[in-house]
Structure formats: structure tokens, C-alpha cells
Amino acid sequence: MLFAMLSMGSSFCFLYINSVLLFTLRSKQVFCETSRYILLYNLLFADTTHLLSNLLLYLLASLRIRITYYACGALVLFSxxxxxxxPLTLAVMSLERYVAVCYPLRHATIFTMRSTGMAIALVWAFSFIHILIRLFMLLYVFTKIYLNLHLNDFCSKEAIFFAPIFDDFEEAYANTVFIFVGVAIIASYTGVALVARSASTDKASAKKALHTLLLHLIQLSLILISTLFSIIIVDIARTVERLSLMRVYNVCFVCLSILPRCLSALIYGLRDQTIRPVLMQNLCCGWRCSVFLNKSQ
Incomplete structure (x- = not known):
């Protein structure tokens, strides 16, 4: 119960911060018309909805509530x-930072509202195609084996994608996506680092972009590790008893499932000079932080 309370408490805490940051990114016109903030909103929206779906799966498992296969399948597919x-949005955001530092005069013409919207639409379309492939694979598996509509265990990704074909697809897809995104982030980081050495470059802006890209790479690594969540739990389950397994599951849930989806709020919400004052004011419900900020000024 203690581990479960810690997991739930940290989940709701990060969920609150993400929700406030989402509200903040729609509170001012500058956030709605700047490409980097539009991309951040898309990333944060995806992370928050993913956190909600994972939290619901965690609650169902903790309370030992069993649902039908179809309901579980819909929830897992959404997750x-x-x-x-x-990860795809991280790649676009890294390219945006690269263009902003290396081609500052062309940034406004390359990352317009239209092009940013098209990039986001492509990201969502690619993700939707990925889900369609998984759905067709599920239908194929259903034609080969008998399916019990009532799950014998709690709802999880492993309970839905149980056939070996899903493991092969998961490995191939994860490797392809994370190699592509990793190359995009590393290439952007290398380009910004080379440009930062020139005398005509804004050193402060380039240094800040380098730190952001490095944090993107760390965030991508954590997301990659989170895809191995089920593999880690299955391997540990073979060697430890159930009580110890549940403790490890809670720790892995916080570190591998929750934390990677909350770094966006920490990376941008606390580091960005435009977002931070508004975010702090909204987090403190307006009046307390405004008094603090006025005193500090």
C-alpha cells in the first residue's frame, strides 16, 4: 500500500503540473503563434494523455478489477x-532548435504555423498507422486461436499482445523509430555545436539550445527504456516472489513510465524565461506567486 500510495501521489502530482502547463500554453497569444510552443503543446498533450491511460491501467491492476478483452484492448491501444x-515530436522539436540557431533568418519562413501544423499532422498520422498495423495483427491472431473475452488476469499490454509476432514487431518498430529520432537529435546537436564555435553566433542562445537538445536525448533514452518495461517485469517475475515483484513494479512504474512523460514540463516549464513566470503563477493559483515575483523584482 505504501508503494502504491507513493506511485499514485507522484502520478497525480506530475499530472497536475502537466495540466497547468497545458493551460499556460493556451493562456497567451504568443504561445499559440510560436512554432516551438505549438510543438511543446503537442508533446505535452500526448504525454499527459499517455500518463492518464497508464494511470488507469495501474489502478485497474492495483484494485484487481478485471474487464473484458475488448475494453482492455481499446485502452491499451490508446496508450x-x-x-x-x-519520440516523433522530439525529433521535430530538435530540428526546430537546429534551424533557429543555425539559420535564424530563415527560421520564421521554415517553421510557420502551416508547416508546424503539417509536421504535427504527419506525426499523428504515422502513429495512427502504427496502431492500425497492430489492430490488423490482432485480427489475424484472432483467426488462428480461440479468444476468451474475459481476461484471466488484470488488463495490461502483455495480456493483449501475447503472441510472439507482437514481440518481433515491437522490437523492429522500436529500433526503427528510436534510431531515426536519435539520429535527428544527435545531428541537430552536432550542427548547433559547430555553429556555436563561430564568432558571429549568439553564444547564449546556442548554449541554451545545446542543453535543450541534450535533455531531449536523455528524454528519448528514458522513453526507449520505458518500452522495455514489460520485458523487465517478466524477467524479474521469474526470479522473485509476488510481493517483491509488486514493489519492483511500483518503482519501475514511476521511473520508467511516469518520469519520462513529465520531463517536458521540467525542461520547458522551468528553463524557458517566457513560460516560467506564467507557469509559476498558475501553479500557485495566481496570487501567491504574483506577490513573490513582485517582491523579487
Whole structure:
């Protein structure tokens, strides 16, 4: 119960911060008309919805509530769908930072409202195609084996994608996506690092972009590790008893499932000079932080 309370408490805490940051990104016109903030909103929206779906799955498992296969399948597919959006959006955000530092005069013409919207639409379309492939694979498996509509265990990704074909697809898809996104982030980081050495470059802006890209790479690594969540739990389940397994599950849930989806709020909400004052004021419900900020000024 203690581990469960810690997991739930941290989940709701990060969920509150993400929700406030989402509200903040729609509170001012500058956030709605700037490409980097539009991309951040898309990333944060996907992370928050993924956190909600994972939290619901966790509650169902903790309370030992068993649902039908179809309801579990819809919930798991939605969780997988939102999880796919984050790494792809990180790649687009890294390219945006690269263009902003390396080609500042062309940034406004390359990352317009239209092009940013098209990039987001492509990310969502790619994620939707990924879910369609999984759905067709499920239908194929259903034609080969008998399906019990009532799950014998709690709802989870492993309970839905139980056939070996899903493991092969998961490995191939994860490797392809994370290699592509990793190359995009590393290439952007290398380009910004080379440009930062020139005398005509804004050193402060380039240094800040380098730190952001490095944090993107760390965030991508954590998301990649989170895809191995089920593999880690299955391997540990073979060697430890159930009580110890549940403790490990709670720790892995916080570190591998919750934390990677909350870094966006920490990376941008606390580091960005435009977002931070508004975010702090909204987090404190307006009046307390405004008094603090006025005193500090």
C-alpha cells in the first residue's frame, strides 16, 4: 500500500503540473503563434494523455478489477498510440532548435504555423498507422486461436499482445523509430555545436539550445527504456516472489513510465524565461506567486 500510495501521489502530482502547463500554453497569444510552443503543446498533450491511460491501467491492476478483452484492448491501444507521438515530436522539436540557431533568418519562413501544423499532422498520422498495423495483427491472431473475452488476469499490454509476432514487431518498430529520432537529435546537436564555435553566433542562445537538445536525448533514452518495461517485469517475475515483484513494479512504474512523460514540463516549464513566470503563477493559483515575483523584482 505504501508503494502504491507513493506511485499514485507522484502520478497525480506530475499530472497536475502537466495540466497547468497545458493551460499556460493556451493562456497567451504568443504561445499559440510560436512554432516551438505549438510543438511543446503537442508533446505535452500526448504525454499527459499517455500518463492518464497508464494511470488507469495501474489502478485497474492495483484494485484487481478485471474487464473484458475488448475494453482492455481499446485502452491499451490508446496508450500505445499516445506513446508513439512523443519520440516523433522530439525529433521535430530538435530540428526546430537546429534551424533557429543555425539559420535564424530563415527560421520564421521554415517553421510557420502551416508547416508546424503539417509536421504535427504527419506525426499523428504515422502513429495512427502504427496502431492500425497492430489492430490488423490482432485480427489475424484472432483467426488462428480461440479468444476468451474475459481476461484471466488484470488488463495490461502483455495480456493483449501475447503472441510472439507482437514481440518481433515491437522490437523492429522500436529500433526503427528510436534510431531515426536519435539520429535527428544527435545531428541537430552536432550542427548547433559547430555553429556555436563561430564568432558571429549568439553564444547564449546556442548554449541554451545545446542543453535543450541534450535533455531531449536523455528524454528519448528514458522513453526507449520505458518500452522495455514489460520485458523487465517478466524477467524479474521469474526470479522473485509476488510481493517483491509488486514493489519492483511500483518503482519501475514511476521511473520508467511516469518520469519520462513529465520531463517536458521540467525542461520547458522551468528553463524557458517566457513560460516560467506564467507557469509559476498558475501553479500557485495566481496570487501567491504574483506577490513573490513582485517582491523579487
Amino acid at each position: 500505445v498510440f499516445t506513446a508513439t507521438i512523443s
